[in-house]
Amino acid sequence: MSKYDLIIRNGNIVTAETIIQGDIAIKDGKIAETSAGQSLKAIAKSEINADGLHIFPGLIDTHVHFNEPGRTEWEGLETGSRSLAGGGVTTFIDMPLNSTPPAINKKNLALKKAAAEKNSLVHARFWGGLVPENINDLKDLFEDGVLGFKAFMSPSGITDFNHVDDVTIFKGMNEIARLGSLLAVHAESTVICDQLAQEKIAEGKTSARDFVESRPIISEIEAVRRIISYAEATGCKLHIVHASSRKVVEVINEAKLRGVDVTVETCPHYLSLTIKDLEQKGGVAKCCPPLREENEVEGLWNAVANGEIDVIASDHSPAPPHMKEIQDGDYFKAWGGISGAQSTLNVMLTEGYVKRALPLEKIVQLTATNPAKLFGLFPNKGTISVGSDADLAIVNLNESFELKREDLFYRHQHSPYVGKTFNGKIITTLINGELVFKNGDFKKRAQETV
Ligand SMILES: NC(=O)NC(NC(N)=O)C(=O)[O-]
Numbered sequence: 228m229s230k231y232d233l234i235i236r237n238g239n240i241v242t243a244e245t246i247i248q249g250d251i252a253i254k255d256g257k258i259a260e261t262s263a264g265q266s267l268k269a270i271a272k273s274e275i276n277a278d279g280l281h282i283f284p285g286l287i288d289t290h291v292h293f294n295e296p297g298r299t300e301w302e303g304l305e306t307g308s309r310s311l312a313g314g315g316v317t318t319f320i321d322m323p324l325n326s327t328p329p330a331i332n333k334k335n336l337a338l339k340k341a342a343a344e345k346n347s348l349v350h351a352r353f354w355g356g357l358v359p360e361n362i363n364d365l366k367d368l369f370e371d372g373v374l375g376f377k378a379f380m381s382p383s384g385i386t387d388f389n390h391v392d393d394v395t396i397f398k399g400m401n402e403i404a405r406l407g408s409l410l411a412v413h414a415e416s417t418v419i420c421d422q423l424a425q426e427k428i429a430e431g432k433t434s435a436r437d438f439v440e441s442r443p444i445i446s447e448i449e450a451v452r453r454i455i456s457y458a459e460a461t462g463c464k465l466h467i468v469h470a471s472s473r474k475v476v477e478v479i480n481e482a483k484l485r486g487v488d489v490t491v492e493t494c495p496h497y498l499s500l501t502i503k504d505l506e507q508k509g510g511v512a513k514c515c516p517p518l519r520e521e522n523e524v525e526g527l528w529n530a531v532a533n534g535e536i537d538v539i540a541s542d543h544s545p546a547p548p549h550m551k552e553i554q555d556g557d558y559f560k561a562w563g564g565i566s567g568a569q570s571t572l573n574v575m576l577t578e579g580y581v582k583r584a585l586p587l588e589k590i591v592q593l594t595a596t597n598p599a600k601l602f603g604l605f606p607n608k609g610t611i612s613v614g615s616d617a618d619l620a621i622v623n624l625n626e627s628f629e630l631k632r633e634d635l636f637y638r639h640q641h642s643p644y645v646g647k648t649f650n651g652k653i654i655t656t657l658i659n660g661e662l663v664f665k666n667g668d669f670k671k672r673a674q675e676t677v
């Protein structure tokens with residue numbers, strides 16, 4: 228009788244610390260044995276020959292907006308999670324918006340969980356929202372398993388998810404600290420962004436550059452400094468999402484050195500696209516905070532290399548194409564949010580590993596190990612070691628491809644990366660040792676939804 232369900236033979240196994248050539252044996256959805264440099268003698272019901280391929284821990288995307296229930300015409304869990312599986316991502320943490328109703332209370336969260344149970348191809352976890360109306364719901368949400376809370380300091384673009392005032396931040400962070408959870412924050416200054424946008428629009432200045440100038444880096448810095456002072460006052464663990472500039476990261480780094488419990492995320496688009504892409508590609512590259520100048524991209528890569536970034540996540544915030552169109556040259560009106568969930572590992576391999584000699588181990592840290600540790604999923608997830616879940620991405624680093632619209636698995640096939648040549652192709656994705664994605668095909672399996 229076979230001892231194992233599956234053995235992946237002779238791959239290059241990448242973890243946060245090292246790369247070892249060897250075999251991975253899987254039983255009952257978990258990694259049962261690994262071998263370095265030699266072949267496992269045991270036999271298995273099936274085998275994968277990973278000669279010349281690299282095996283990564285499945286990515287954990289801590290920042291996606293899948294919009295289900297209620298706004299599935301924008302995306303949805305089935306298409307969203309397929310894109311993740313196609314991109315080597317095996318777990319996501321879904322933002323409380325832009326589903327409707329948003330996950331701001333127990334009842335709404337239950338709807339989301341039920342939808343994920345039914346429709347997601349990969350492991351699903353959830354954020355709860357912090358909005359001015361729901362301080363009394365935070366405990367319930369926490370008890371029902373949210374891995375953290377999310378607040379916006381500036382308008383979210385969604386009418387049923389209000390941004391927080393300073394009193395809500397103060398009360399909310401006190402409560403989240405008491406619960407021992409974490410607050411993730413979209414940190415841009417409403418005062419600065421709203422005022423500058425109004426002035427620009429009043430003057431008829433609505434180009435890509437005008438839009439970017441209406442959301443300057445100082446607006447992020449100001450909001451980040453303010454929220455950090457609340458974190459210090461309340462002792463609440465803080466996570467700043469989508470930092471668009473190293474100048475923002477520096478403020479967070481200073482706070483870390485002072486002992487503040489704060490972490491920072493940046494996204495593949497801030498590491499690979501600039502205001503020029505926004506000008507050339509239009510609304511498909513519009514997001515908030517906006518894409519910056521070229522020197523900011525390099526600044527962020529330096530921050531990555533120096534260990535100043537904790538997490539890379541996609542901030543996949545999809546919308547139908549008509550909402551991304553720039554009409555009459557007006558960049559203010561289009562939806563702010565980039566469809567990128569499928570391409571995180573591709574961008575990191577191409578722009579990081581190939582172009583800037585970023586070690587593969589570092590990519591694993593940023594996309595899997597650190598997120599797993601930050602959200603209490605480690606060592607079940609985020610690594611390849613005996614006892615951890617067999618959530619894996621098998622990648623051919625020697626294969627390049629040009630991303631075509633028809634390669635996208637999103638509900639709406641658009642992305643600012645269409646036309647880009649990526650180095651490294653994701654061949655297979657496994658969840659608990661079962662193939663969910665192989666060479667463009669999917670297989671639904673029983674995933675966890677906690
Ligand atoms: N409502 C959203 O999805 N907003 C998102 N939009 C972006 N990033 O442009 C976000 O994360 O702020």
Ligand SMILES: [Zn+2]
Pocket residue numbers: 413468469515
């Ligand atoms: Zn945001």
Ligand SMILES: [Zn+2]
Pocket residue numbers: 290292322542543544
């Ligand atoms: Zn987001």
